[in-house]
Amino acid sequence: RNVIHVCMTGCRAYGAAEVLQSLQDEVKRQGMEKEVEVRSTGCHGFCARAPVIALDPLGVQYQEVGPEDAAEIIGQTIKQNRLIDRLAYKEPKTNKPIYYRDQIPFYMKQERRVLALCGRIDPTSIEHYIAAGGYQALVRVLSGMAPEQVAQEVIDAKLRGRGGAGFPAGLKWKFARQSSANPKYIICNADEGDPGAFMDRAILEGDPHSVIEGMIIGAFAMGARYGFIYVREEYPIAVEHLNCAIAQAGELGILGENILGTGFSFSLSLKMGAGAFVCGEETALMASIEGKRGMPRARPPFPAQSGVDGKPSNINNVETFANVPLILKNGAGWYAQVGTENSKGTKIFSLAGKVNNTGLVEVPIGTSIREVVFDIGGGIPKGRKFKAVQMGGPSGGCVPAQFLNLSIDYDTLQKIGAIMGSGGMVVMDENNCMVEIARFFLAFTQSESCGKCSPCRLGTTQLLEILTRITTGRGRLEDIETIKEIGRTMTEASLCGLGQNCAKPAISTLQYFLKEYEDHILENR
Ligand code: SF4
Structure with a gap:
């Protein structure tokens, strides 16, 4: 049977609902x-060409589709090609360009493992997920594996946390299991807040069961009976799909008491966050789950010892959990076939900014920045020059053109003052002012600082004042040293990661684009 997959998540903003309706009407007609x-x-990934629809099993994609294209797509493409065998497919004469998905450069260098079902299954159907092999990993785990074995398999797979810190996920579960306190909680951090990042949203919207399955497996490994998904309220489709998926899993006995008759019980609830960036920090997130104001606290004690309600808690992000079923279904050996020595598997990036093919990109860890920006991203619009890419959002750094061949992994990026972060990649071209970019990110973190500790509360305010002064022609040469000094103090003295890292955009642009700062200051003398 021919299936036309219409992205009804990101593409909605470009009129996908009207496209869906007109295709349905046309099929009926x-x-x-x-x-x-x-x-x-869910999302096909190629956001630059929204609305995107895919026609399977022919493996064909239509881009920038409008409701007016429905008659042609249905009539010409399907009616005249009723044989669904790809070999038998004859390209019909159409006005609407037809693309074979496996020949589109945007997809050719990608390895879509975590995103494999996004854009293929109906995310509100647990039957679709199961038919595509979903919950097989859970069945394997609950059919005789010991919790320690499950954690070990994830350790062997070298799955590092995809939220940014890169701590090995299986090790976290192992530590949480070793705590004798009960109950234990497992938490999914779905509070994605970096400007330009939308990886987790796409997974939740397009394949919510993969995250739930990963959480149940993690809960089994660490001995947790309860779990929370902390999702921001600004993600209404993700919230809707998660609620639907949790209800469906409960109805089929995949969540709740005595899961699949194995004696293991696990309950999962959604907690909605109001969109504070700082609630992505795990101690702030846990405070928010407890109903308190989302503010970080000092560590130790670490969440694995004392988290929600003082009980051992483990937090992983959406993408980390979505990787887990792949490992337990296919084995650590299969999983570790791609990646670098210390980090295996793939990473999803949201490619945004001054790049032709904006969208969601999933590549093996270790892929170079050049491959992502040029081979997959199609380079810079209007033939302009690449200047830099901001990796890891407002806590990350700007990576200049001289590092284009650098491989993207946790360790390599750290060496040049950037971070992989959760996966936001914002590309800048020769027309972007790097001081303005640093000011933009500082304005964001200054407004998102919770104000609990003075290095961050005062540091972000001072840095923003200085950067605004420079970009508005009132800068002084001594401002450059002051920025560095404030940045150092914030890194060393701030309480949480927000304050410790938020000077990075300013520090890294100073390191690689000092002349732009000097030009701003000297030009206006
Ligand atoms: Fe709050 Fe900033 Fe201190 Fe973190 S570093 S606790 S966000 S004031």
Whole structure:
């Protein structure tokens, strides 16, 4: 049967709902309901060409589709090509360009493992997830594996936390299991807040069961009976799909008491965050779950010893959990076939800014920045020059052109003052002012600082004042040293990661684009 997959998540902003309706109407009008299914799915990744639809099993994609294209797509493409065998597919004469997905440069260098089902299954259907191999990993785990074995398999797979810190996920579970206190909690951090980052949103919207399955497996490994998904309220489709997925899993006995008759019980609830960036920090997130104001606290004690309600708690982010079923289903050996020595698997990046092919990109860890920006991203619009890419959001650094061949992994990026972060990549071209970029990120972190500790509360305010002064022609040469000194103090003395890292955009642009600062200051003398 032909299935037309219509992205009804990100593409909605470009009119996908009207496209879906017109395709459904057209199928009805042509009496092809038995032959053609029009399916609402998650994101296909190629956001620059929204609305995107995919036609399977032909492996064909249509881009920038409008409701007016429905008659042609249904009539020409499907009706005249009823044989669904790819080999038998004859490209029809159409006005609308047809692309074979495996020949589109945007997809050719990608390895879509975590995103494999996004854009293919209906995220509100647990049957679709199960038919695609979903929950097989959970069945394997609950059919005789010991919790320690499960954690060990994830350790062997070298899965590092995809939220930014890169701590080995299996080790975290092992430590949490070793605590004798009960109950234990497992938490999914779905509070994605970096400007330009939308990886986790896409997973939750397009394949929510993969995250739930990863959480149940993690809960089994660490001995948790309860779990929370902390998701920001600004993600209404993600919230809707998660609620639906949790209810469906409960109905099928995949969540709740005595899961699949194995004696293991696990309950999962959604907690909605109000969108404070600082609530992505794990101690602030846990305070928010407890109903308190989301503010970080000093560590130790670490969450693995004392988290929600003082009980051992483990937090991983959305993408980390979505990787777990892949490991337990296919084995650590399979998983570790791609990646670098210390970090295996793939990483999803949201490619945004001055790049032709904006969207969601999943590549093996270790892929170079050049491959992502040029081979997959299609380079810089209007033939302009690449200047830098901001990696890791407001806590990350700017990576200049001289490092284009650098491989993207946790350790390499740290050496040049950047971080992989959760996966935001914002590309800048020759027309971007790097001082203005640093000011933009500082304005964001200054408004998001919770104000609990003075190095961050005062430091972000001072840095923003100085950067605003420089970009508005009132800068002084001594401002450059002051920025560095404030940055050092904040890194050493701030209580949480927000304050410790938020000077990075200023420090890294100073390191690689000092002349732009000097030009701003000297030009206006
Ligand atoms: Fe709050 Fe900033 Fe201190 Fe973190 S570093 S606790 S965000 S004031």
